[in-house]
Amino acid sequence: MQTRQPLVFILEDDHDLATILVRTFREHGFDVESFGLIRNFERRLSQVRPALCFIDMRLPDGPGLDLATRRLHSENIPVIIISGVWTEVTDRVLGLEMGADDYLVKPFSPREAVARARAVLRRAEGTAERGAEIARFSGWTVDFRSHRLTAPDGEEIELSGSEVRLLRALVSLPQRVLSRETLMDGDGMSATITFDRSIDVRISRLRNKLREDPRNPRIIKTIYGAGYMFAPKVEWLAATET
Structure with missing residues (x-):
């Protein structure tokens, strides 16, 4: 029996683009569903949990970014935001600051969307496999399963899914220089994109x-x-040690 890859949701009101993306993802073995309106997306989301969502920042019935941060972030569903070439760079940075895992700028290759989806899913799956581990450093404690960062004074700070994945990559290889490409786990997929501040923005956050x-x-x-x-x-700890 053939194993299907994870389910991808695409929220994009450009019908032609959505059709191309759906066809390309299916050709690469993904399950995929597309939506043109937030209300239809949310109705389906209440029934099925996708592994990853592509969300356009501008939609007829509201800002896609609000949806990504309001609901998907709280449910720890990875998000790749889609923006137009006319979108201000500050808007794209804001999307990353608010927890999106990656971004695409129109026009883009459908195959690049597939590559980015696979990279984000690899990072998400790697975090889930090691999520029970707890790390301590410089008086801080991070629990990767609960997305909880505890400060030396005891204050608890919530981490987004993208922050957890980046911090996990950093603490897994301490005192080693890691390139942006390594941290993105990206197969060089961002090399042709002029706006490439996703890692810098997450590091700043x-x-x-x-x-x-x-x-x-x-x-x-x-x-x-x-x-x-x-x-x-x-220092790595078992969950029972905290």
Whole structure:
């Protein structure tokens, strides 16, 4: 029996683009459903949980970004946002800051959408497989299963799914320089995109939650021209130890 890949939801009001994406994903073995309106998307979401969603930022019945952050983020469903070439760069950065896992700018290749979907799903699956682990560093504790970051003073801070996956990648290889490409797990898929700040935006968001001085970060260090390095030593704990 052939094993089907995870279900992908596409919320896109451009009928031609949605049709092409559906056909391409099916050709690559995915289950996929498309929607042109938020209300139809939400109705189906109440019945079935997808593995990944593509969400257009501008839709006839409301902003797609609101949906991505209001519901999908709370349910830990990975999201790739779709924006038009006319969309302000600050809007795309905002989408990443609010928890989206990746973005695509129109026009884009349908095969690139498939590649990005696979990369996001690999990161999500890797986090789920190791999600019971708990890490401590510099007085901080992070529980990857509960998406909970605990500060040295005991304050609990919620992490988004994309933040969990990025932090997990960093703490798994401490005191090593990791390139943006490595952190994106992207097979070079972003090399042709002019706007490529997704990792930088997530790093900035993590630093903010870790109370880092942006001018002199001590936990996640920038290695100019190379990438980032997670500086502290990391102690791994079983869930029963907390």
